Amino acid sequence: MPVSVYLRTPFTDLTGPTVNCQFMTICSKMEMKAINCVEAYGEDRAQTKCKALLEDLYECVTKTKQMARVLEMKMEREKQISQGVRGYAEGPAHDSFQAPTTL
Incomplete structure (x- = not known):
């Protein structure tokens, strides 16, 4: 779950947005909805x-329930x-299986 940053530095500002699901993943739209909600209400x-x-x-x-x-x-x-x-x-x-070919 997202939590507010307790110690904010230029390093955390730079590296904070590097971990997200926006790069063509299944969860990208869901993450965008969650981010919009967090922006609307505050952390x-x-x-x-x-x-x-x-x-x-x-x-x-995480897919914990699925697992x-x-x-x-x-x-x-x-x-x-x-x-x-x-x-x-x-x-x-x-x-029934074809052996993989090597180049």
């Missing part, structure tokens, strides 16, 4: 007024395989 009030936008941006960048869902699906799949409810999927045929 202190934005923690309450823009909480939903900031949480969505944090999830978009938790994937882990849960993997655990459920392994549990079903160990109980015998389902089996492992068949692998592809040996000649």
Whole structure:
């Protein structure tokens, strides 16, 4: 979550905007909405007024909930395989992949 800068120097002014999602990423529009909201309300009030936008941006960048869902699906799949409810999927045929060519 964005927090206000406690120690402001020319170095922090120079390096502050280098970490963002504006370079053609999935989260760039979401970050722009969050930045506009923070600019409208200020950094202190934005923690309450823009909480939903900031949480969505944090999830978009870190993907913690998505990784938790994937882990849960993997655990459920392994549990079903160990109980015998389902089996492992068949692998592809040996000649189905083309070997990478080298120059």
